Amino acid sequence: MTTTTAKYSTAATDPGSDSGTVVSFRNVTKSYGSVRAVDGLSLELHPGETVALLGPNGAGKSSTLDLLLGLRPADSGSVSLFGTTPREAIAAGRVGAMLQTGGLMEEVTVRELVTLTCALHPRPHPVDQVLGLAGVADIADRMVNKLSGGQEQRVRFALATAGRNDLIVLDEPTTGMDVTSRQAFWATMREQAAEGRTVLFATHYLEEADAIADRVIVLQKGRVLADGTAAEIKAKAGARRIAFDLAGSVDEDALRALPHLTAYERHGETVRLQSADADATVHAVYALGLYPRNLEVAGLGLEQAFIALTEAEEADAS
Ligand SMILES: Nc1ncnc2c1ncn2[C@@H]1O[C@H](COP(=O)(O)OP(=O)(O)OP(=O)(O)O)[C@@H](O)[C@H]1O
Ligand SMILES: [Mg+2]
Structure with missing residues (x-):
């Protein structure tokens, strides 16, 4: 058993009675x-x-x-x-x-x-x-x-x-x-x-x-x-997720070279990106002459933010 309980009774205090630091x-x-x-x-x-x-x-x-x-x-x-x-x-x-x-x-x-x-x-x-x-x-x-x-x-x-x-x-x-x-x-x-x-x-x-x-x-x-x-x-993790569909043949190298990318993934027609500057990345997609459909830009979930933060720290350390 590792639950910590008191062995000795001393003055009981109401929770919250300390305005100070816990x-x-x-x-x-x-x-x-x-x-x-x-x-x-x-x-x-x-x-x-x-x-x-x-x-x-x-x-x-x-x-x-x-x-x-x-x-x-x-x-x-x-x-x-x-x-x-x-x-x-x-x-x-x-x-x-x-x-x-x-x-x-x-x-x-x-x-x-x-x-x-x-x-x-x-x-x-x-x-x-x-x-x-x-x-x-x-x-x-x-x-x-x-x-x-x-x-x-x-x-x-x-x-x-x-x-x-x-x-x-x-x-x-x-x-x-x-x-x-x-x-x-x-x-x-x-x-x-x-x-x-x-x-x-x-x-x-x-x-x-x-x-x-x-x-x-x-x-x-x-x-x-x-x-x-x-x-x-x-917000600290910074990155945002971008997803869209692209029909036809896709120049993968051009997509991977988009500015501010922190992650790239493609399954069939669907491209999923992470970007430190979603606005600039999306502009660059259009500048390639592409017509993305079902474009979505969203913030990271806590899980992705956590991964982005800890991986960035790993990269800095090495
Ligand atoms: N009693 C111990 N003897 C030697 N090394 C220890 C001991 N306890 C922890 N460590 C080491 O200290 C580091 C931190 O371990 P800790 O258990 O605090 O991590 P944690 O964040 O709780 O991980 P987890 O998510 O796996 O529970 C690890 O590298 C671990 O191997
Ligand atoms: Mg632990």
């Missing part, structure tokens, strides 16, 4: 041997924010969350939660977490595990409410070690929401959940955020980040590549 990283570095997992990271999270942490495999998302929860010490820099150390904030029951790795306690039922976790929390919710919200009421009497992967994820979620936390930290929470469970999960998370809690989650589902987060932080190689709303991230 999470503060100042120039934090963490290396594993020669791998720099977190590289001079500075960021602040504020009360009530729902923040998605994006990044390719190995970008340092889980390492960042581990440092945030005080599960590992930083090599340098400082990490604070609610103005105190992670350990103090967790002991005060202010943080709920659902991590990527680690097993659940085995020889117990789901209800027993949730009951125990609630008992350890200074501000617990009623056990039945926790089971219901996490969608595990119907499997409450099953043994924890007999659950499917998606069911296990839901139990982890139940443990992370066993009490009233001011900050909820989730590492790829919906991996392994089916579509219905994912929707129910995010509906619950939205309610938690609406009550003023800060939610920080790492994910590879970009549509989740787009739909749920009011702030997106893109990490790569332990550094912040972009930080803003999903719309700002898309």
Whole structure:
């Protein structure tokens, strides 16, 4: 079990009672041997924010969350939660977490595990409410070690929401959940955020980040590549998509040589481009004497923006 709950009861604080900073990283570095997992990271999270942490495999998302929860010490820099150390904030029951790795306690039922976790929390919710919200009421009497992967994820979620936390930290929470469970999960998370809690989650589902987060932080190689709303991230990636159909024979070389292109693709009559300056590219298409039909110009989705950003950074680095 890797859910973090308080072991000691201290003064309970209302979520949102801090006008200050929920999470503060100042120039934090963490290396594993020669791998720099977190590289001079500075960021602040504020009360009530729902923040998605994006990044390719190995970008340092889980390492960042581990440092945030005080599960590992930083090599340098400082990490604070609610103005105190992670350990103090967790002991005060202010943080709920659902991590990527680690097993659940085995020889117990789901209800027993949730009951125990609630008992350890200074501000617990009623056990039945926790089971219901996490969608595990119907499997409450099953043994924890007999659950499917998606069911296990839901139990982890139940443990992370066993009490009233001011900050909820989730590492790829919906991996392994089916579509219905994912929707129910995010509906619950939205309610938690609406009550003023800060939610920080790492994910590879970009549509989740787009739909749920009011702030997106893109990490790569332990550094912040972009930080803003999903719309700002898309704008930062710059590129726009252009699609059109061309009948007849096509001079592929001329198309590939269009100005400002960042991607080119052709399937049959349909040409799909990405361009850093869509207006100029479209002008150049007409200037070639072509007659594109069904012309569409659209902004990038978060997924394409993410790929464009991380690939551009890769290219700069090499
Ligand atoms: N305990 C460890 N020992 C050695 N190297 C580690 C350890 N934990 C992480 N790393 C390395 O640190 C880097 C960052 O890993 P991290 O798990 O933080 O990435 P991530 O962004 O969570 O990736 P994923 O999307 O795959 O979960 C990787 O290169 C990883 O191999
Ligand atoms: Mg990870």
